[in-house]
Amino acid sequence: MLFNQASFSVNLGEHIGVIGPNGAGKSTLFKALVGQIELDSGQIIKSQQLKVGYLEQESDWNTQQSSEEFLEEHSLKKLWELKQIGEGLGLTEEHFKSPLHKLSGGYRMRMKLVYLIGQEPNLMLLDEPTNFLDLESILALESFLQSFEGAFLLISHDREFLRRTTESTLEIEAGEITKFPGQIDDYFEQKKQLREVLEAQKANQESKRKQIQEFIDRFGAKATKAKQAQSRMKQLDKMEVIELKDLSVTAKIQIPKPISTGREVLFLDSASLGYSDNLILKNVTLRLNRGFHLGIVGVNGAGKSTLLKSLAQKIPLLSGSLQVGYQVSLGFFSQHSADQLDLDDRVIDALEKAANRDVMRQEILNLAGSLLFAGDDIYKPIRVLSGGEKSRVALGQILLKKSPVLLLDEPTNHLDFETVEALTEALRDYEGTLVVISHDRSFIRRVSKQILEIKAGSVDIYPGTYDEYVWSIQNQKKQKIVEPEKSQSSFALSHPVNEKKVNPKEELKRQNVRNRELQSEIIRKEKVLNTLEQERSTKTLELNLLQGQKAIETVKLLKSLSEQINQLEEEIIVIMENLELGLKKSEELKNS
Numbered sequence: 001m002l003f004n005q006a007s008f009s010v011n012l013g014e015h016i017g018v019i020g021p022n023g024a025g026k027s028t029l030f031k032a033l034v035g036q037i038e039l040d041s042g043q044i045i046k047s048q049q050l051k052v053g054y055l056e057q058e059s060d061w062n063t064q065q066s067s068e069e070f071l072e073e074h075s076l077k078k079l080w081e082l083k084q085i086g087e088g089l090g091l092t093e094e095h096f097k098s099p100l101h102k103l104s105g106g107y108r109m110r111m112k113l114v115y116l117i118g119q120e121p122n123l124m125l126l127d128e129p130t131n132f133l134d135l136e137s138i139l140a141l142e143s144f145l146q147s148f149e150g151a152f153l154l155i156s157h158d159r160e161f162l163r164r165t166t167e168s169t170l171e172i173e174a175g176e177i178t179k180f181p182g183q184i185d186d187y188f189e190q191k192k193q194l195r196e197v198l199e200a201q202k203a204n205q206e207s208k209r210k211q212i213q214e215f216i217d218r219f220g221a222k223a224t225k226a227k228q229a230q231s232r233m234k235q236l237d238k239m240e241v242i243e244l245k246d247l248s249v250t251a252k253i254q255i256p257k258p259i260s261t262g263r264e265v266l267f268l269d270s271a272s273l274g275y276s277d278n279l280i281l282k283n284v285t286l287r288l289n290r291g292f293h294l295g296i297v298g299v300n301g302a303g304k305s306t307l308l309k310s311l312a313q314k315i316p317l318l319s320g321s322l323q324v325g326y327q328v329s330l331g332f333f334s335q336h337s338a339d340q341l342d343l344d345d346r347v348i349d350a351l352e353k354a355a356n357r358d359v360m361r362q363e364i365l366n367l368a369g370s371l372l373f374a375g376d377d378i379y380k381p382i383r384v385l386s387g388g389e390k391s392r393v394a395l396g397q398i399l400l401k402k403s404p405v406l407l408l409d410e411p412t413n414h415l416d417f418e419t420v421e422a423l424t425e426a427l428r429d430y431e432g433t434l435v436v437i438s439h440d441r442s443f444i445r446r447v448s449k450q451i452l453e454i455k456a457g458s459v460d461i462y463p464g465t466y467d468e469y470v471w472s473i474q475n476q477k478k479q480k481i482v483e484p485e486k487s488q489s490s491f492a493l494s495h496p497v498n499e500k501k502v503n504p505k506e507e508l509k510r511q512n513v514r515n516r517e518l519q520s521e522i523i524r525k526e527k528v529l530n531t532l533e534q535e536r537s538t539k540t541l542e543l544n545l546l547q548g549q550k551a552i553e554t555v556k557l558l559k560s561l562s563e564q565i566n567q568l569e570e571e572i573i574v575i576m577e578n579l580e581l582g583l584k585k586s587e588e589l590k591n592s
Contacts (some may be wrong), residue, residue: 014151014166020171020172092555113129124152134299273320404432406434
């Protein structure tokens with residue numbers, strides 16, 4: 001049983017992130033909401049106007065129709081509208097003309113999104129929609145979801161994406177579904193606060209129970225104290241037990257220390273990369289030294305995976321040379337690495353076969369546990385594992401090789417939050433050379449020390465941080481939107497209009513009145529701010545005395561108070577800036 005007595009609601013226009021460990025039932029919940037599986041008990045109450053759109057991770061799209069034929073047949077929107085949406089996601093006319101089953105994973109996912117939007121749902125269920133999307137497409141989807149007027153439930157392990165698109169969080173864990181207000185960062189903070197409160201309450205309760213039990217043990221047999229002992233026993237029976245959920249079993253991932261190498265580990269010199277009938281990158285020169293951590297960025301189809309496969313010697317160079325340094329072995333993980341697993345192996349067999357001979361068995365067991373294979377799970381045959389579980393086994397194999405160079409293509413796919421966090425920390429501390437492709441912005445920002453950009457057939461080190469790269473992509477998109485407006489405004493400025501002259505004394509009088517209004521507004525808002533801060537202090541003290549649902553409600557109230565305080569502080573700053581400008585203008589008018 002995945003859920004027991006679970007209840008939650010989705011409000012009109014609410015944007016909700018859905019998180020939980022792998023196997024907790026996130027995708028199962030979506031399937032139940034759309035009627036693909038039946039509930040054992042309970043019911044789903046739906047609004048009469050509800051229209052649900054469901055984006056699955058895997059679905060049967062083997063139709064021989066072209067994408068545009070399929071969309072025209074099944075969409076409520078006009079084809080030109082859908083193509084406009086698709087263009088924002090990086091789809092071209094060629095993709096729309098292509099049969100659906102021939103599209104690659106990334107473009108298939110984008111076409112699914114276009115199809116879903118074409119259904120005009122007022123509730124979307126999105127299961128890992130950023131898988132296989134490049135940064136530009138993720139930013140476009142992010143922008144669409146931010147402005148979407150309907151409601152949506154979004155399963156994602158991409159913390160940055162959730163942070164920018166959701167306003168509340170649905171946690172699925174240990175058979176329970178709990179809804180938390182606020183974005184993903186607020187969720188983690190609330191969980192931490194609630195855990196600390198409950199731990200303190202439990203410790204206090206256990207101390208009280210111990211004192212009461214000692215009194216019963218000491219005086220229960222004495223006639224003079226028997227009545228009091230009975231009263232204490234009743235008190236003990238009535239005392240509500242505070243239960244704490246077990247913390248996540250995900251352990252810290254420890255990658256075995258890589259084999260020592262020379263300073264230069266890889267040198268790609270004047271190389272052309274691609275396939276015999278398809279040149280993708282030319283004249284590529286790249287020198288990688290020991291300890292480099294490089295993140296590869298670029299749009300889908302730019303050649304990121306081709307470069308990684310070439311470095312891993314999985315495809316031959318069309319021209320040029322690749323030199324591999326002294327004692328260098330390469331650990332390569334791709335989205336298809338799981339296909340190479342022996343289906344007759346057990347999980348532990350697959351990991352032991354791949355591990356370097358110097359790696360101890362306990363290290364293998366520890367890594368298996370941190371990749372969510374604990375207890376008897378390590379004895380499961382590979383053939384019974386899900387696609388995500390197979391991918392985790394393949395990743396574990398690479399990490400156990402002690403390779404001084406790791407080449408990783410989308411390693412966070414199929415990992416839950418805790419495992420992504422553990423992998424991030426492990427790769428940050430990894431002493432070898434790392435080259436990684438990932439659509440997870442938080443992950444690539446933290447594990448990469450330098451950014452390699454692939455653009456228009458060329459490969460160059462980006463002259464800035466990953467955040468600066470993301471900003472440049474967003475800025476380019478904004479410029480495309482703004483440019484037509486610029487031409488209109490410049491045209492308007494070239495035809496000036498005669499303006500009515502303003503009397504300086506009258507303008508000064510009006511400005512002084514406005515300044516006094518701003519000063520009064522600041523005083524009023526600061527009074528409200530003080531009241532809210534006092535209430536927050538009071539509720540913070542009360543929180544230590546509460547437990548259970550009341551504690552959760554108080555945490556929610558504290559979150560709301562903090563948001564109001566932050567909003568007021570921002571408003572006060574804006575008013576003060578306006579007042580400063582107003583006073584400056586008054587001074588100028590006096591002197592005019």
